[in-house]
Amino acid sequence: MVRRIFFIAFLIVLAFLLYLYPNFETIIAGVAILLFGIIMLEEGFRVFSKGPLQNILKKATNKLYKSLSVGAVVTALIQSSSLVSVITISFISAGLIDLASGMGLVFGANIGTTATTWLVAGFGLKIQIAALALPMLVFGLVFSFQKTIELKAVGNVLAGLGFFFLGIHYMKEGFDVFKQYIDLTQYAIPGFFGVIVYTGIGIVITAVLQSSSATMALILTALSVGQIEYENALAISVGANVGSTITAIIGSLSSNIAGKRLAGAHLIFNVVTAVVAIIFIYPLANLVRVIAEFLNIAASDYTLKLALFHTIFNVLGVVLMIPFIKKLERVLMKLFKEQIDKDVDEPKYLNESVLEFPSAVISSLFKESEYLFKNAIFEIVAHALNIHREDVISDLKIKAVVKKSTTDFNINVDDIYYKKVKTIYGEIIRYATTAESKLKLRKKQQKIISDIKVANRKMIEIIKDVKELNRNISASFSHDNKDVQKEYDGFRKKLTMVLRTIYLFRTEEESLKYAEILAQLKQDAKAHIRKSNKSIDRLIRKDLITAEMASSLFNDFTNVNQITKKLIEVAELLYSHKDVLLEEKVLNGES
Structure with a gap:
């Protein structure tokens, strides 16, 4: 408003000067x-x-x-x-x-x-x-x-x-x-x-x-x-x-x-x-x-x-x-103090000034996506398994973590999504799309922004997948059938292993070792998506579970493998050494 008044006043003074002189x-x-x-x-x-x-x-x-x-x-x-x-x-x-x-x-x-x-x-x-x-x-x-x-x-x-x-x-x-x-x-x-x-x-x-x-x-x-x-x-x-x-x-x-x-x-x-x-x-x-x-x-x-x-x-x-x-x-x-009580739904690295140059917007999109994955997606998946984030990243054996985590967190995945994820996800996609249309990007820069968008879409898919899984895991805590409980504990162990390996891949100096583990886990997940679970087949043959239980277990078995694959793909897109090298070259406009 002040700028508009100042501008109008300037035009009036300018017209007056031109009229007089x-x-x-x-x-x-x-x-x-x-x-x-x-x-x-x-x-x-x-x-x-x-x-x-x-x-x-x-x-x-x-x-x-x-x-x-x-x-x-x-x-x-x-x-x-x-x-x-x-x-x-x-x-x-x-x-x-x-x-x-x-x-x-x-x-x-x-x-x-x-x-x-x-x-x-x-x-x-x-x-x-x-x-x-x-x-x-x-x-x-x-x-x-x-x-x-x-x-x-x-x-x-x-x-x-x-x-x-x-x-x-x-x-x-x-x-x-x-x-x-x-x-x-x-x-x-x-x-x-x-x-x-x-x-x-x-x-x-x-x-x-x-x-x-x-x-x-x-x-x-x-x-x-x-x-x-x-x-x-x-x-x-x-x-x-x-x-x-x-x-x-x-x-x-x-x-x-x-x-x-x-x-x-x-x-x-x-x-x-x-x-x-x-x-x-x-x-x-x-x-x-x-x-x-x-x-x-x-x-x-x-x-x-x-x-x-x-x-x-x-x-x-x-x-x-x-x-x-x-x-x-x-x-x-x-x-000028940073507002430290910002929720995840507020962008930390995205602002209009970064849209001026490819290097700035790519770096900001990477950091915002990493922050979203680290502080929202990681937590949502861990809590959907009814496991505390601190336990996931601890040195405690995964079997022990799952064994001690028997309390239903009663989380509302939809509520968390709308509070912590939806807005920031929308901003990441908006900035990425704006950069693609506004800036003259080289092919490798376009590829990196496309990968960032893919990584964020997979994060949203993971949230939808864990919503269904969370309901069945929570129900298994009070299930009379111990075999069903054991199967769901197996699903929890597998995803906890994936989350911990991603954490180590992201934070440890010897990340190459964990990259190899992730690659193997992803390969196994891909292979298992189309195969049946032998332990579930055994339970059916021995008549230890009902047809309804078997159906739920098979669906969740496929679901767990899908979540595993997507989690690892997001980690690879955001944290892999290949992308860091690309970032250094592509941010500077090299083709």
Whole structure:
């Protein structure tokens, strides 16, 4: 609601300005064209981010200096700190990287954004940029008509650069014309009060434009034609840094608690950097003057000086924050606490931000499915056997576990399904289906998501199968026929063995041994599905059970083998070493 009111107010103010100052429209058009160029650049680079870029960002997070460097270099190359932020939030939400690594990438991205300032100040304002922009637009359009996704992306990048430079051209032209009617320097505010006011203006402009790069381009073009005082321009650049956190905050709204922590880190970093820059703005301006003289930058070249100032205070902010990253991480962990009393029916790893990239959504789907299997399906099957989960995973012999477990749990399988499984199962399928339709997945990525969907469908089938089995097992506790009791205890032993082996397969280092046991159990189950049980046949021949008892036993014998097979298949799909290896390769876009 607040955003809608803000947007409407912005449109009214914009219309009012255009009505009062018709010559202002060239500047506004330039800003719009430049923003469109930034959007196209981001869309173009987003295609390449599906593979190599994600791989680089993910692998560069084991050391702080790596994440800082990669964040800076990648942002400088793709001209989009917001894309780096979105990828980072997506990765943290999916658990692919930790918070400290994510902070390193985002802090480095802040340094990388200064490349845009240098591009505009050192290149965009020094030559007839429109002459370069138009060929880029032409070639960009040619590439965009190609069928290959990568070539289309190249077209978007070229066209984005073309629109970016064309926007600078129109903004510069607009300010040239505009100064004939109004001299904006008459609104200059000297002194420290002016620093505070213009920092606020920088925050507002960036919050409206949703791009610090656009704000810096706007201020540089105004500065180049003398429409703003250098001192005030320095303050606006500081405000632009604070305003840039709006993108990260908005991106974090759809993420989980980890994404919100990163947005909080981004905000704290930029605010602290801005406060330091404001306090020391005059010493920093003097430092810029000294360095500019050393680099032979003309004393009147305020655009390059602004670019230099922008770089210095961003680097200074990173240097100041490096010693406090671990402390900041602890503060954010306390400030944004994970809700530990969530039931299984609430997603733990699925949120809208993970749908941005295949690696994030696949990792999240795996983790959510594993969590569902471990905390709901495993428990439902164990309790349907009237056996405590703790006994299943204990060192107690299975025969002893079954012998001591003679109390009917009176569980309602349907009730547990609706409370703990149905919602999260629906979310897993929804996210998997959305990923398949929304993201451009490679064949192996499609196969993994398909396997995840299959695993979850089998989990639901297991719940339906154990519902019938639970009723008959519970009835056997009070059955007069000891032979029937013995048969059902045999079913319980078999499924308890499967559950324990799956637990050991999932948790023990020597999982290969348990994988072989599971493979043999599955093979036996498949073979037994179509064969009759010899012990039941013997009971029938000796007339020890009635026809009705035999019918129930045969049905449950088949049922137990079906449950066994499905449990093992789910475990293989979610926990096998083969799939872990596939995950590592396929998550990074390898085919």
